[in-house]
């Protein structure tokens with residue numbers, strides 16, 4: 266039985282620090298969170314950073330310092346977001362790779378995202394993909410909808426396999442404007458994935474738990490964190506990212522698929 270890869274997405278670009286004090290936004294808060302989440306069972310950290318006013322930023326110096334600090338303090342695989350916030354431009358999103366992370370997200374299509382639009386036209390997707398290959402960064406293909414799976418097939422057909430040779434996807438489910446966060450949508454998405462691809466699933470908001478159970482049952486992996494949900498249970502805000510990771514670990518252990526270590530995850534994902 267394959268162990269469970271657990272990714273934590275602790276911050277995101279959308280949640281407001283003033284309304285959500287537990288959100289890690291400073292480098293110190295992020296490093297502390299990363300250590301706690303590693304101890305709780307995470308192997309990968311999906312990183313968005315904030316500026317001094319806690320607004321999302323893609324500043325290269327800050328990203329570079331963040332990668333270095335996370336590597337110094339943990340063994341986690343450092344995956345930088347190239348999605349950023351819906352307001353970020355394509356050049357700034359490509360420049361994320363200048364921070365030389367282990368891995369990065371690569372979203373395979375445009376999606377309505379709340380009141381905004383998360384823009385990922387084909388031209389940007391292929392430029393980013395080619396840049397990951399030039400820089401030796403391992404992409405994780407983020408799929409918000411079934412059409413994104415079709416674009417992933419096209420990307421692989423035109424440009425070949427990614428750095429590391431292994432295709433790993435994250436199904437981001439339950440975003441208003443994307444696929445539903447439920448079992449039928451998950452079954453349709455995994456059925457459409459390229460042969461040999463592995464996958465994690467993320468349920469946004471109240472879809473977190475159904476998606477987590479469905480993913481474990483179907484042999485997939487898990488992403489959790491305050492980027493994706495701010496409630497631990499109805500009326501009970503998340504106190505810290507580590508409690509979301511601890512819950513994922515507990516469910517994975519019950520499923521008899523305990524968490525992968527970071528070293529096992531590097532091997533699994535083809536990350537040197």
Ligand code: KMH
Nearest residue numbers: 278346347348349351370
């Ligand atoms: N913040 C969203 C608009 C990613 O990290 O690559 C995009 C996002 C995806 O979070």
Ligand code: ZN
Nearest residue numbers: 277346348492
């Ligand atoms: Zn993200």
